[in-house]
Structures are given as structure tokens and as C-alpha cells.
Amino acid sequence: MSLPTTPGSPPGAKESGTLQTYFQALGQFAYDKAKELMDKEKEIHKATFGSSWGLMVHTLSQFATAEKTYNSLGFLEQKWFGRPKDTLRNSYLVLLQELRRMEEAVRQQDSVAMGMPGPGADFEILLSHLCGQLCEYIRARQKTMDFYEQISLMGTNKNMNYQDLVEVIAEIIHVHSRNFHHPILASLKSGFTSECDIVSHLLQAQLLMAEGQFLPSLLQLHQAHSKLTSWGAASQARETVKKGMFGSTTKTLSSLPALYSWLLRYKCLLVAKFSLYFYDVLSKQTTSVDMKGLSAKNCxxxxxxxxxxxxxxxxxxxxxxxxxxxxxxxxxxxxxxxxxxxxxxxxxxxxxxxxxxxxxxxxxxxxxxxxxxxxxxxxxxxxxxxxxxxxxxxxxxxxxxxxxxxxxxxxxxxxxxxxxxxxxxxxxxxxxxxxxxxxxxxxxxxxxxxxxx
CATH class of the missing domain: 3.30.450.240 (Beta-Lactamase)
Structure with missing residues (x-):
């Protein structure tokens, strides 16, 4: 499975740069841009579709679509005629199979080469590493999908156990956060880590407020706010994110994925709740008129x-x-x-x-x-x-x-x-x-x- 080369540059150098650009786009919520980049590569390498790179390009085009659906919360759509729409779950399963197949094919090729690596072989090994780590990423995605499904179902029950949710997201972070660490996947890993950490901070803030713990709950809210701001600033929609913790949500939520917007509103709801639970404490730090005005700015x-x-x-x-x-x-x-x-x-x-x-x-x-x-x-x-x-x-x-x-x-x-x-x-x-x-x-x-x- 040979790779196309460009005169004057090492084999795979251009493709590595394309991968960097692709995963950076995913980290900025620019899913359409990432898919368009891979679709262009598909057209360029149409004649070499059976190559490692050709297969990788085809898979990553589908991967961008899956990530867009995930962040739009499309996997949580209501059931139609009694049957759930599991399109995204099926898409991730197909991607998992394709990535495993590519990873195994490269391993077999390396075993045949037996100690005769070259520049092209180095890039093949890189693709194999990425395939393996993307498989781990998809497994993590499957766990977070189950987690949000659990949240949505618990939302219909007034006796919610937030401690259970904290333990579930903590386990996801512990098991999966170190399994996709290649530098090319840095933007992808950063987004996953931010998402899980934000959910964890918010759930812990809710638990701590329920016990009247002022400072610990405030610190958890601050952590969630800081990571939401940082995550939003990394996106192309960063100008929409408000900087004030005790303020409105955003100027426009429409340019941000539904998952990000949901987390942002969750934080704002907890800030409003914090303002009520600790109103007497906060009101001693300002005038009654200013405190009333600050409360009015909450969602x-x-x-x-x-x-x-x-x-x-x-x-x-x-x-x-x-x-x-x-x-x-x-x-x-x-x-x-x-x-x-x-x-x-x-x-x-x-x-x-x-x-x-x-x-x-x-x-x-x-x-x-x-x-x-x-x-x-x-x-x-x-x-x-x-x-x-x-x-x-x-x-x-x-x-x-x-x-x-x-x-x-x-x-x-x-x-x-x-x-x-x-x-x-x-x-x-x-x-x-x-x-x-x-x-x-x-x-x-x-x-x-x-x-x-």
C-alpha cells in the first residue's frame, strides 16, 4: 500500500500537515471544514483509494460527520414509531471497524517488511498509531453517549441521583483520557477532556450547593466557567462567549454546537441557583440595589x-x-x-x-x-x-x-x-x-x- 509523494518533500509530509489541519478544525467545531478537507483529498487520491492514505481520508470524512452529529446531540433524538434512531451509534461502529482494519493491515505490512523501514513506512506506522488511538476515542465517545442518555432519562425523574452521575463521568475520565495522546490528536483530546471536566465540575457544584457548602461549590463553578471559556475561545465562534461568570449566557448560541450550548446554560442555571442559595452571603458584599441588578442578569x-x-x-x-x-x-x-x-x-x-x-x-x-x-x-x-x-x-x-x-x-x-x-x-x-x-x-x-x- 504505497503512498503518493510530492517532489522535494519526504513521503507523507504533506499528508501529515493535512491531518494536523483536519484535527485542528474538529477542535474548533469546524466539522464542515474538516469534512470538506477530506473530501478534497478523496478527489485527489481517487485513483489510489486502496492505499492507506486513501482509506484514511475516506474514513476521516465520515468521522467529521459523526463528530458533528455527536456535538449537535443528534444521537438523543426522540423515538419515532417506537423505535430509536441509532444512526450515530451505527456510524461510530462502522468507523471502529474500518479503523481496526486499517491498523491491522499496516501491522501485517510491517511484519512483511521485516526491518527495512523507510520514510514511507514511517508514515504508514503513523497512520497505524492514529487508527489505534482513534478507536480508543470512539470507545470513549460511546461511553459519553450512554452518559448523556442517562442524564436525559434521569431528567424525567424528580429523584435524581447526582452522585451517580459524578461517579460515571469520573470513571470515563479515568479510563479513557490517556488513551489517545498523539500530538496530531491534541485538539481532539483537548475537546474531550474539556467536555468531561466541565460536566464533572458542574455536577459536583450542584451536589455541594445541596449541602450548603459555599466555597467548594463556588470553586467548582469557577473551574467550569474557566474551562468553558477556554474551550469556546479555541473555536471559530469564540467571539460569542461572554467573559462574565455572573452574567448572561452568550451573545449568540446558534454558532456553537448544541452540546456546548447545553453545558453553558447548565453552568448559568447553577450560577443563578448559587445566587439564591447564598444570597445573604453575597448581598453583604454589595448594596441591595446592585445585588438586585446582578440577580436580574442571571438566566x-x-x-x-x-x-x-x-x-x-x-x-x-x-x-x-x-x-x-x-x-x-x-x-x-x-x-x-x-x-x-x-x-x-x-x-x-x-x-x-x-x-x-x-x-x-x-x-x-x-x-x-x-x-x-x-x-x-x-x-x-x-x-x-x-x-x-x-x-x-x-x-x-x-x-x-x-x-x-x-x-x-x-x-x-x-x-x-x-x-x-x-x-x-x-x-x-x-x-x-x-x-x-x-x-x-x-x-x-x-x-x-x-x-x-
């Missing part, structure tokens, strides 16, 4: 939602309550606490602090009732619990957002258990804060929510 202004609901429904208080009992790291209060600072672990009523309360601070007079309701409540995130206390003539609505965080609405009057406005608000806010719609919205055409905007 979801949860504080405004709570404020509007409280005023319209005339609720006495709307509170987010953290159950600190049994936390692995002792709760030292909201915000940053120096690791060497000693403090007593909260007990009794103090072990259920409010992390957000509107209007005003925690309603102390109602707190024994609130804590009793949380303590007696079973793990059920699918409904809103209602209690009317005749002794204090107050009504309590409660639902869980996270395993340790509860949304409580208090009225100092008797309310109907079936009050649709109250129930709808609480369920909607809980769903938004758990990012359920965003997770389920991975599937194109999903009716759960428009998170793919």
Missing part, C-alpha cells in the same frame, strides 16, 4: 420569582431551609469559614437554618413547627405537603428541593390545601432548582423544557 432570577410570588399570594414568609444533620463536613454557617476555625455543630432548631428568607429573616416564632414538619416528612419530592395549625392559625406548605434543602411557604391565616397558585409555584421552583427541565431537554423536541435554546 433565571429566582429572587424576583420568590418576591413576586410572596407579594401576589400575600405569604408571611418564603424560606429555603437546610437540614445540617449528618453532614460529612460539620456545618459552620453560611459563607466562607476558615478550615482551622473551631465551632460547635448546630443542634436542635439551629440544625435547620434558613439559607434564604423573604421578606426579612427567619420567622423564629414559626420555626418549631417548620422543623417538626421537616423532621416528620418522608423523602418525597413529588408533592407539596400541607399543614394548618389551629393553635397559631397558620398554614404551612413544604416540599423538598434537594435531599437536605426544603422550600417552605408560611401563611398566618388558613389557606386551602389545593391552592393551585401556591402548589404550582412550589413545584415549578423546585423543578427549576434541580435543573430537571434542563436535563430532560437534552433530547431534541423534548416537551419538558426548552433548555436547548
Amino acid at each position: 433565571e432570577d429566582y429572587v424576583a420569582k420568590v418576591t413576586a410570588f410572596q407579594k401576589k399570594s400575600d405569604a408571611s414568609h418564603v424560606c429555603l431551609v437546610l437540614d445540617t444533620q449528618g453532614l460529612e463536613s460539620p456545618y459552620r454557617g453560611p459563607g466562607y469559614t476558615h478550615p482551622d476555625r473551631q465551632g460547635d455543630t448546630p443542634k436542635g432548631l439551629d440544625s435547620y437554618p434558613t439559607i434564604f428568607s423573604f421578606p426579612g429573616e427567619q420567622p423564629v416564632g414559626h420555626w418549631p413547627n417548620v422543623v417538626m414538619l421537616i423532621s416528620d416528612r418522608q423523602a418525597d419530592t413529588d408533592r407539596v405537603q400541607f399543614v394548618y395549625d389551629k393553635a397559631v392559625q397558620s398554614t404551612y406548605f413544604i416540599t423538598s428541593i434537594e435531599p437536605r434543602i426544603y422550600l417552605v411557604v408560611i401563611y398566618e391565616t388558613k389557606k386551602s390545601e389545593k391552592d393551585s397558585y401556591v402548589n404550582s409555584f412550589m413545584l415549578e421552583l423546585s423543578s427549576l432548582l434541580r435543573c430537571i427541565k434542563h436535563f430532560a431537554g437534552l433530547k431534541p423536541g423534548s416537551r419538558v423544557g426548552g433548555s436547548r435554546k
